[in-house]
Amino acid sequence: MVTSKELIEAIEYIKKFRGQVFIVKFSGEIVGDDKVLDSAARDLILLNEMGIHLVVMHGAGNLISSNMKKFGLKPRFVKGERVTDEKTLNIVIGCLQHVNDRIVGKINKYNKRAIGVTGVFVAKKRKSLGLVGNIEEINTEFLHSIIEKGHIPVILPIGEDKEGNSLNINADIAAGELAKVLNATKLIILTNVDGILNKNGKLIKTLNISEAKKLIKSEEITGGMIPKLDACIKALSRGVKRAHIIKASEHAILGEILTKEGTGTMIVGG
Numbered sequence: 001m002v003t004s005k006e007l008i009e010a011i012e013y014i015k016k017f018r019g020q021v022f023i024v025k026f027s028g029e030i031v032g033d034d035k036v037l038d039s040a041a042r043d044l045i046l047l048n049e050m051g052i053h054l055v056v057m058h059g060a061g062n063l064i065s066s067n068m069k070k071f072g073l074k075p076r077f078v079k080g081e082r083v084t085d086e087k088t089l090n091i092v093i094g095c096l097q098h099v100n101d102r103i104v105g106k107i108n109k110y111n112k113r114a115i116g117v118t119g120v121f122v123a124k125k126r127k128s129l130g131l132v133g134n135i136e137e138i139n140t141e142f143l144h145s146i147i148e149k150g151h152i153p154v155i156l157p158i159g160e161d162k163e164g165n166s167l168n169i170n171a172d173i174a175a176g177e178l179a180k181v182l183n184a185t186k187l188i189i190l191t192n193v194d195g196i197l198n199k200n201g202k203l204i205k206t207l208n209i210s211e212a213k214k215l216i217k218s219e220e221i222t223g224g225m226i227p228k229l230d231a232c233i234k235a236l237s238r239g240v241k242r243a244h245i246i247k248a249s250e251h252a253i254l255g256e257i258l259t260k261e262g263t264g265t266m267i268v269g270g
């Protein structure tokens with residue numbers, strides 16, 4: 001039950017955030033839990049109704065790894081990013097499309113606002129990791145035209161190089177880049193853990209940029225958390241006000257945005 005104090009607090013946030021751009025990144029695991037996916041879709045629709053411009057990005061990590069294993073391929077990661085050969089890339093694209101369809105379908109069940117989007121990243125192949133790209137350009141004009149009409153783009157982390165070849169892009173890195181070029185005020189990353197944990201397994205509630213950099217350097221952060229924190233640091237260094245890493249639980253997005261007491265890790269600029 002929401003108290004009147006919480007409601008008043010929420011209204012203040014709604015007034016403050018109207019017209020701003022928020023980037024929300026989902027782990028691919030969101031499609032494995034219908035209750036959480038359903039509540040996330042309802043949260044997004046509510047924020048959209050409040051006039052917040054939402055841009056959704058997602059991964060498909062676990063689904064890709066389990067499908068690779070079915071085809072006899074061994075998932076390999078370097079600092080949280082997937083080594084991608086041609087067979088792997090086909091699996092990556094198929095899994096991402098599946099996750100994208102599920103997220104779009106769920107949002108549109110409540111209000112036909114979501115649009116599945118691909119083709120917005122121009123990427124350049126890295127020297128390492130195979131068919132993995134660095135984002136060189138983002139079609140911001142197209143994305144602005146979608147959000148300004150009150151729609152919610154749900155974006156696949158696949159880029160195309162200048163010759164039109166597809167390249168795999170880590171979804172956290174893509175979300176960070178989107179936050180920068182769309183002048184987002186918030187980057188919200190939903191994942192499968194409570195937030196950033198310290199070496200004793202305790203949740204770190206707030207971090208500034210230099211503390212975040214230290215955590216990466218000291219290797220307290222490993223695997224899939226590295227691109228997340230990297231993306232947050234880069235976005236905050238370029239004007240994004242707050243980044244949040246939170247667990248994808250029921251109504252986690254609303255709870256994080258509309259109350260003083262957040263649930264996960266908040267990373268602040270400056």
Ligand SMILES: Nc1ncnc2c1ncn2[C@@H]1O[C@H](COP(=O)(O)OP(=O)(O)OP(=O)(O)O)[C@@H](O)[C@H]1O
Nearest residue numbers: 027028059060061191195196197220221222224225
């Ligand atoms: N210090 C840390 N605190 C919290 N999680 C950490 C830490 N170091 C490493 N991790 C790992 O990062 C993982 C989250 O990244 P992961 O890439 O697995 O998921 P995701 O990015 O949310 O999903 P997807 O890849 O589908 O987009 C956690 O499950 C955890 O194992």
Ligand SMILES: [Mg+2]
Nearest residue numbers: 059061172224
């Ligand atoms: Mg990941």
